[in-house]
Amino acid sequence: PSIQLLYKRLGKALVVHYEVEASILGESGGHMLGERKEGQKIIRVKSLSPSTDVGALAKKVVEECKLIPPSRLPQVEQLLYYLQNRKSSPVEGKVEKKEKRTVKPRELTPFEGMELNEEASITRVDEYVELLYEGIPEKIRGSALILQLARNPDNLEELLHNEAALGALARVLREDWKQSVELATIIIYIFFCFSSFSQFHGVVSHYKIGALCMSVVEHELKRHDVWREELRKKNKSAPENGSLRRDQDKAMRKYQGLLAKQEQLLRVSLYLLLNLAEDTRTELKMRNKNIVGLLVKVLDRDDEELLVLVVSFLKKLSIFLENKNDMAEVDTVERLARLVPCDHEDLLNLTLRLLLNLSFDSGLRGKMVEVGLLPKLTAILLCWTGHDFNNTVSYSAEIKPSTLMRMLYEHGEEEIEAELISICINLAANKRNAQLMCEGNGLKMLMKRALKMKDCLLMKMIRNISQHDGLTKPLFLDYVGDLAAEIRAEEEEEWVLECLGTLANLTIADLDWELVLKEYNLVPYLKDRLKPGSAEDDLILEVVIMIGTVSMDDACAAMLAKSGIIPALIELLNAQQEDDEFVCQIVYVFYQMVFHQATRDVIIKDTQAPAYLIDLMHDKNAEIRKVCDNTLDIIAEYDEEWGRKIQSEKFRFHNNQWLEMVESRQADDSEPYLYDNDNDRTDLFYSAGTRRTLEHHQKSLTYAGSHNDGQKVSECSTIQGGV
Numbered sequence: 001p002s003i004q005l006l007y008k009r010l011g012k013a014l015v016v017h018y019e020v021e022a023s024i025l026g027e028s029g030g031h032m033l034g035e036r037k038e039g040q041k042i043i044r045v046k047s048l049s050p051s052t053d054v055g056a057l058a059k060k061v062v063e064e065c066k067l068i069p070p071s072r073l074p075q076v077e078q079l080l081y082y083l084q085n086r087k088s089s090p091v092e093g094k095v096e097k098k099e100k101r102t103v104k105p106r107e108l109t110p111f112e113g114m115e116l117n118e119e120a121s122i123t124r125v126d127e128y129v130e131l132l133y134e135g136i137p138e139k140i141r142g143s144a145l146i147l148q149l150a151r152n153p154d155n156l157e158e159l160l161h162n163e164a165a166l167g168a169l170a171r172v173l174r175e176d177w178k179q180s181v182e183l184a185t186i187i188i189y190i191f192f193c194f195s196s197f198s199q200f201h202g203v204v205s206h207y208k209i210g211a212l213c214m215s216v217v218e219h220e221l222k223r224h225d226v227w228r229e230e231l232r233k234k235n236k237s238a239p240e241n242g243s244l245r246r247d248q249d250k251a252m253r254k255y256q257g258l259l260a261k262q263e264q265l266l267r268v269s270l271y272l273l274l275n276l277a278e279d280t281r282t283e284l285k286m287r288n289k290n291i292v293g294l295l296v297k298v299l300d301r302d303d304e305e306l307l308v309l310v311v312s313f314l315k316k317l318s319i320f321l322e323n324k325n326d327m328a329e330v331d332t333v334e335r336l337a338r339l340v341p342c343d344h345e346d347l348l349n350l351t352l353r354l355l356l357n358l359s360f361d362s363g364l365r366g367k368m369v370e371v372g373l374l375p376k377l378t379a380i381l382l383c384w385t386g387h388d389f390n391n392t393v394s395y396s397a398e399i400k401p402s403t404l405m406r407m408l409y410e411h412g413e414e415e416i417e418a419e420l421i422s423i424c425i426n427l428a429a430n431k432r433n434a435q436l437m438c439e440g441n442g443l444k445m446l447m448k449r450a451l452k453m454k455d456c457l458l459m460k461m462i463r464n465i466s467q468h469d470g471l472t473k474p475l476f477l478d479y480v481g482d483l484a485a486e487i488r489a490e491e492e493e494e495w496v497l498e499c500l501g502t503l504a505n506l507t508i509a510d511l512d513w514e515l516v517l518k519e520y521n522l523v524p525y526l527k528d529r530l531k532p533g534s535a536e537d538d539l540i541l542e543v544v545i546m547i548g549t550v551s552m553d554d555a556c557a558a559m560l561a562k563s564g565i566i567p568a569l570i571e572l573l574n575a576q577q578e579d580d581e582f583v584c585q586i587v588y589v590f591y592q593m594v595f596h597q598a599t600r601d602v603i604i605k606d607t608q609a610p611a612y613l614i615d616l617m618h619d620k621n622a623e624i625r626k627v628c629d630n631t632l633d634i635i636a637e638y639d640e641e642w643g644r645k646i647q648s649e650k651f652r653f654h655n656n657q658w659l660e661m662v663e664s665r666q667a668d669d670s671e672p673y674l675y676d677n678d679n680d681r682t683d684l685f686y687s688a689g690t691r692r693t694l695e696h697h698q699k700s701l702t703y704a705g706s707h708n709d710g711q712k713v714s715e716c717s718t719i720q721g722g723v
Contacts, residue, residue, distance in 0.1 A: 459498035
């Protein structure tokens, strides 16, 4: 073969690219037909460290890889030397840190009476099949020899075509699995080897091994309950008697032996089911047979490898609503709580990922708090962010906002871990937490770092703090100028979004918004961003909220009206009429502006805003209806013509409702007792929508209702996620 060597870096690895040329020669020795095939071999050198002898390692690589000729030894040594001294990039470090280990069952340990001193051969499969027709010991020996072959993927194809062998194995498992745990474990392990490859799932399903494994797991769990009850009864007997004590110890040793064998059977059976669950139809069949209940019951075991497998299975199932509901019914959270924390890294990571999936259910979140998971999770977070939780918080203590603030300060100008800043963002959405975070120079330190580093996540935390009324809002007066200076077209949209959102939350009576708008020339920016498509919807929405905030000031409202912002808002309303958030915020701007004489006249006489408000009077969204009604009441009070139009529209709407109700009752005259009970009468003035409504999950809007409260629709920003 003609071999070409090409080395590339793949972490700590060498990649050998080669070509193989196959030729067919004629009788005279001449070339008749040839074919070339490219290939590559990856040689991983994970053991390479600063203290490794590169020369010796290079020789070992050349000796073990027959594709590399000895003449390439200097080149291999040079590449290894380069890898040894090469610094890992931050990206590579993160990839290595997040790399997941593959969950695999442990190697089968020989049971008593099944130790084999012979090596299986693929040519003698028929002999091994013959043993499956003998007694239990012979069946164990025959199946164990076939297992040796099945564990080599190269033999699976040939075993697949041996229908006699697979049929005999399936028959023995179906008939004898209750008689011998060892036999059942070995045969299921054989089919597990097939289930590890998707293309072989058909043969496993053909012999109904999945359904059989479900029966095995259910039966073994019941047997375990019986064993525990028997052991409990023996332990309850008089321990002072020496013979009883010996019987008790003997029973315990027997129980532990049976438990070890049973857990091995459970592990292999569940892993086979996990492989088959790649097909959602098969997974649905498992759910119908209560796979969730069986898995949750296994969570009481102590074998870590078995627990890793069970939690992995539950995590996979938890992404479906029906499975999540099943988990809620069988105390899954309570059983998972004992696994947090644990020394087994894979088990802890999988448990936390499962809890994350379950945490999107409000009821399960409540259970997590009840069972004491919150302080445990906080302590783990502190460990993962590089802090010694023993010096800050114990697993039974609550984390304090002051502790998190101190952790933020300790980073200096270094990047803050995403986990730490995320929990700070969510905690800042609580008013009391926000006040504690601002104690002393808390807000000053946060603002200084956020503005210097242009840290969007830190500014999101500050934005959440700014939304709370009371003691915290006045603290932002010193930073209004700094925030306004960041609202420029040159800045990143995500950064401007957080700064603008913070400013929009500052409904402070003593704040001179007119001066801010003029000093930092914000009106042109706000007007430009109102154009549909000029930026991301989140930023445009925040601009509308900002306009609603500054419109509480008489001079600001007049300035905005003269700049032509009201027609721009109407244009945006037309473009975003299906988005409840946009509609509610734009209508709220109109509500603020009708308070002021200058802007009231502009809205009533120079725009079609009142007509749009009339159309929205009967919207499906209650908040939109509420703001519209309040705004139209003010317009009707100050303008007689519009007042008559508004009154006429209200009468027309209610009249239509009355007529529809009368027609409905006439159609139901054949049921004379339908409305006999006055309490059951249909409400004459039920609300009906004139515009379709979209579902919104990302923002929550609240409206402060009276004409004179001076509040605005507020937005709470939190970070959420899932596996």
